[in-house]
Amino acid sequence: MFVIKARRQRIEQIDLLRASAIFAILLVNIFAFALPELAYVNPVYIASTTAGDIWCWVFLNIFVQGKFLAIFSLLFGASFEFLSKQGLYWNQIRLFVLAIIGLLHGIGLWDGDILLPYALTGLLAIKFIHFNNTRQLYYKSIVIYLSGLIIFGSFSYFTDVSSFWYPAENDFTNEINIILVVIEDA
Numbered sequence: 001m002f003v004i005k006a007r008r009q010r011i012e013q014i015d016l017l018r019a020s021a022i023f024a025i026l027l028v029n030i031f032a033f034a035l036p037e038l039a040y041v042n043p044v045y046i047a048s049t050t051a052g053d054i055w056c057w058v059f060l061n062i063f064v065q066g067k068f069l070a071i072f073s074l075l076f077g078a079s080f081e082f083l084s085k086q087g088l089y090w091n092q093i094r095l096f097v098l099a100i101i102g103l104l105h106g107i108g109l110w111d112g113d114i115l116l117p118y119a120l121t122g123l124l125a126i127k128f129i130h131f132n133n134t135r136q137l138y139y140k141s142i143v144i145y146l147s148g149l150i151i152f153g154s155f156s157y158f159t160d161v162s163s164f165w166y167p168a169e170n171d172f173t174n175e176i177n178i179i180l181v182v183i184e185d186a
Contacts, residue, residue: 024068
């Protein structure tokens with residue numbers, strides 16, 4: 001005899017918020033898809049950049065990218081609560097599959113993929129969800145936060161930002177040549 005499970009109720013407001021966040025993230029990432037890679041982090045990647053181009057870049061990075069990445073991250077975290085009823089093993093498998101998809105997507109399609117970092121963060125976070133000792137959870141959270149600051153600080157300290165923000169002319173030329181080779185091979 002077959003048992004038919006009731007279909008899980010979707011929360012339409014969360015689905016709408018998630019779709020809006022994904023659309024806004026796509027809007028910001030259009031720079032990475034349509035322009036050379038330098039344009040994603042540097043609005044003045046060429047000398048002919050107009051003030052409108054710079055203001056558009058600033059607006060999207062300040063008011064769109066950060067806000068909607070935060071919303072998307074909060075929704076990712078909320079999904080742990082919604083899916084906790086499925087069990088630890090089910091959620092680990094789900095995150096492992098997400099990591100595989102993110103790895104394949106990051107290697108094969110676009111190096112800016114976020115699925116792998118989300119999956120790895122989720123696998124780490126899943127260890128803390130059922131943690132009952134509040135004091136140890138607090139201390140471990142501080143250690144993870146400080147570890148991130150140390151890593152970020154070391155990258156900032158050992159990176160020459162002057163050459164990063166103002167690339168040499170040959171950097172731009174090399175990137176264009178790579179794009180042209182890819183187009184010719186297609």
